[in-house]
Amino acid sequence: MLLERIYDEDLAQASYFIGCQAKGEAIVIDARRDVSEYFELAQRHGMRITAVAETHIHADYLSGTRELAAAANAQACVSGEGGEDWQYGFDATRLSHGDTITLGNITIEARHTPGHTPEHLVFLVTDGAFSDAPGYMISGDFVFAGDLGRPDLLDEAAGGVDTRFEGAKQLYRSLKEQFLTLPDHVLVYPGHGSGSACGKALGALPATTVGYERANAWWSKHLAADDEQGFIDELLDGQPDAHAYFGRMKRENKEGPAVLGPLETLPVFTSDQVRSALEEDRAIFVDTRSHTEVKQGTVVGALNIPAGGKAASFGAWAYDPETESKPLILLAPDQETAETMRRHLMRVGIDAVKGYTISLADLPQTQPATITPAELQDFEPALLLDVRNKSEHAEGHVPGSKQLSAGRVLWHQDQLPASGPIVTYCQSGVRNSVAASALRRQGHDVRELVGSYAGWSDWNTSH
Numbered sequence: 001m002l003l004e005r006i007y008d009e010d011l012a013q014a015s016y017f018i019g020c021q022a023k024g025e026a027i028v029i030d031a032r033r034d035v036s037e038y039f040e041l042a043q044r045h046g047m048r049i050t051a052v053a054e055t056h057i058h059a060d061y062l063s064g065t066r067e068l069a070a071a072a073n074a075q076a077c078v079s080g081e082g083g084e085d086w087q088y089g090f091d092a093t094r095l096s097h098g099d100t101i102t103l104g105n106i107t108i109e110a111r112h113t114p115g116h117t118p119e120h121l122v123f124l125v126t127d128g129a130f131s132d133a134p135g136y137m138i139s140g141d142f143v144f145a146g147d148l149g150r151p152d153l154l155d156e157a158a159g160g161v162d163t164r165f166e167g168a169k170q171l172y173r174s175l176k177e178q179f180l181t182l183p184d185h186v187l188v189y190p191g192h193g194s195g196s197a198c199g200k201a202l203g204a205l206p207a208t209t210v211g212y213e214r215a216n217a218w219w220s221k222h223l224a225a226d227d228e229q230g231f232i233d234e235l236l237d238g239q240p241d242a243h244a245y246f247g248r249m250k251r252e253n254k255e256g257p258a259v260l261g262p263l264e265t266l267p268v269f270t271s272d273q274v275r276s277a278l279e280e281d282r283a284i285f286v287d288t289r290s291h292t293e294v295k296q297g298t299v300v301g302a303l304n305i306p307a308g309g310k311a312a313s314f315g316a317w318a319y320d321p322e323t324e325s326k327p328l329i330l331l332a333p334d335q336e337t338a339e340t341m342r343r344h345l346m347r348v349g350i351d352a353v354k355g356y357t358i359s360l361a362d363l364p365q366t367q368p369a370t371i372t373p374a375e376l377q378d379f380e381p382a383l384l385l386d387v388r389n390k391s392e393h394a395e396g397h398v399p400g401s402k403q404l405s406a407g408r409v410l411w412h413q414d415q416l417p418a419s420g421p422i423v424t425y426c427q428s429g430v431r432n433s434v435a436a437s438a439l440r441r442q443g444h445d446v447r448e449l450v451g452s453y454a455g456w457s458d459w460n461t462s463h
Contacts, residue, residue, distance in 0.1 A: 001106055001127040002026070002045060003136065005189060005206055006037055010344055011061050012193045012311045014206075016138050018125060019047045020104030027103060029123060030191055031064035031137050033257065034343040052099055053077040053108075055140025055191060056120040057086070059153050059246040061312070063253045064348040066090060070259045071126055077101065081112045090256030095121060097246040105129040113178050115171025116141045116149030122178070124186075137188045138211075142171075143179060144190040146217060147354055148196025150239050153246060157363070175223055184211025241389045243407030244314040245348060247385040252349055260351065266330075266338050267355040271362040278364065281327045283354070284319070284441075285363075288341055291433030295448075299331075300364045304437040307337055308431065311344040313426060314431075317407045318438040319350055327354035327388040353374065368436065369447040371423055373459035381418025385409075387435045388427055388453070398425065398449075398456055406435035425449035425456065 002019040017038060019026035026039050026047040028184035031054070042049050049072040054065045056079060069076035069092075080087070081095025090096075097112035105128035110121045122142050124134035151167025187207055194204040214220055220229035269277075277283040278299070285299040288307040303318045305311060318406065319328070328345075330353060332338035338356035345353060371379060376398075384401040386393050393403035404415060406426065416422060421442055426432040429452045436446045449456060 001129070002047075003125070003189075005204070006041070007193070008032060008061075008312075008347070010310055011347060013061055013347045014189070014191055014193065015064075016189060017041050018103070018106065018107050018108070018138075019045060021045070021047075022129075022351065023104030024048055025103045027053060027101060028068055029053050030055055030058075030140065031068045033062055033064040033067050033260070033346045035064055035068045038068060039072070048072075049074050050103070051075045051077060053101070053262075055079075055122060055138065055142075056117045057088070057250060057253045059143075059249050059253075060243070061347050062191075062257045064233055064257075065092070066259050070261070071122065079110075079112075079119040081121065082114065086117070086119040088256065088438045089254055097098075097121075101116070101254065106254070111175040111178055112141045113140075115151055115167055115174045117154070117167075120149075120174075126201055134182070134186060137182070137186055138191075139188050140191040142174065143188055143208075143213060144192060145188075145208040146213075148175075148219060148235065149216075152236060152239050153242055154250075157247045159207065161270050164236055165232070168235050169228065171235070171393035172223075172228050172231050175219065179210065180214060180223060181212045182394075183353050184209060184214065186210045189211065205225060222373055231382055234246045239390065239393060239407040241408065242313035243313070243405075244340065245320070245407070248320070248322060248349065258351070260346070263342075266335070266342060267354065268335070268338075269357045270331060271357065271359060274357045275294045275363055277329065282326065284324065284326045286328050286330045287437075288337070291429050294433060294437075295368055295370065295463060297360070297367050299360060300366045300438060301441055302331075304433045305341075305345075306434070307332070307341050311341055312347045313407075314434045315345045315350050316348040317410065317431075319352075320354065320410060321350055324352075326352070328352045329354065330356040332356040332358065337367065368433075368440075369445075370450050371447045372450045374463075376423065376456075379421075379423070379428070381423040381447070383422045385416075385422055385424045386426075386453070387424055387432055392427065396453075396457075397449075398453065401425075406431040409435050410438050410442070413439075413444075416444065419445075421447055423447050425452040427453050429455075 004017045006015045015030045044428045076092035078092045095110040099110045101108040105125040111123045123138040125136040126134045152164035156165040285302040286304045287298045305315045342353040386401040386403045387406040
């Protein structure tokens with residue numbers, strides 16, 4: 001048996017490639033939309049992808065189940081559990097509790113584990129060549145290393161009302177009736193790692209075991225004492241902000257993401273072509289440089305979505321495909337950077353990238369407005385806005401500031417003043433630059449605090 005983890009550092013998301021070497025067949029679980037890496041794995045190991053499955057209706061990224069199944073001519077498998085409101089809206093094999101998928105000597109059994117979402121499944125994997133019992137679990141957003149999938153996302157991002165309490169109860173039962181009934185040696189491969197907003201305090205380890213979580217996880221003491229209420233209280237306390245784009249992901253993943261098929265190579269545009277598109281309001285310019293470079297000058301009306309580590313997350317904060325219809329033109333130094341950026345944005349359902357340009361030359365430019373900590377002392381903004389998470393704000397903030405995280409500001413402009421200057425900050429300036437560029441495109445007068453909270457803290461200490 002072959003089991004490989006494909007990890008996306010951007011979204012802290014894991015998908016899994018499981019293959020039978022004897023039969024040459026493989027399944028991919030929780031695939032992302034840019035599917036080339038799965039085919040490269042299959043080719044490297046002489047396998048054919050025959051099935052694609054997912055653990056649940058995801059909130060933090062757009063599922064690649066339909067994309068990969070179409071490209072590989074493979075069977076798509078999704079949950080049929082959770083009741084009428086949680087049924088998928090596209091053609092696929094529905095899996096119920098106890099259903100199995102077979103690849104040669106490998107048996108993959110679906111187990112219904114509601115809590116994070118009502119329809120959630122985990123997959124127990126048995127390598128029949130060595131054992132007649134499961135040795136591995138693909139746990140999705142049920143159990144993470146050191147944590148559990150949060151049950152409040154349906155309230156925070158999908159329009160639910162107080163569903164977190166029933167979700168927490170379901171999660172308690174799933175642990176008690178499914179997870180803790182397994183032997184300690186079962187290896188657990190979670191759907192996310194540290195940095196994901198799908199849990200409160202996810203560990204960075206790529207895998208854990210049933211026994212390790214039973215002995216060490218924060219929740220184990222509550223299960224051992226049969227203390228459901230204590231479990232619920234601790235689970236729901238201190239959950240991080242949910243990004244607003246999660247609601248869109250839920251809707252699109254339930255109904256079925258568009259299948260893109262093979263992608264054409266992105267064209268490179270000349271400055272004249274870009275200038276014409278911008279002057280005629282036919283495109284949105286995306287500056288993919290760092291926030292420090294952008295501060296030296298960028299295109300008028302540009303979004304700042306830095307390339308690299310968190311491009312998908314930042315893109316989903318700054319651009320909403322449900323309200324924006326204009327295509328995106330990237331500033332990128334070369335073809336590889338542009339194509340990588342497009343793939344990352346695809347993972348959150350941003351399919352509007354139409355090309356790139358390599359230079360700002362001959363384009364209308366501006367320098368984003370800033371304000372120093374010293375200048376802030378004598379300035380009265382309409383709003384002083386902290387775009388960090390609420391836990392960061394609670395630990396310390398600039399006096400008089402209001403908290404609204406960068407992943408939510410674009411969708412909650414009703415909480416912003418209709419006129420007057422807004423001063424924004426994050427911890428170091430990266431998130432702030434993304435959020436500020438999105439708000440400027442909406443017509444807000446935004447001034448970024450130089451150095452953000454870290455810079456203000458240093459200045460305040462020395463003064």
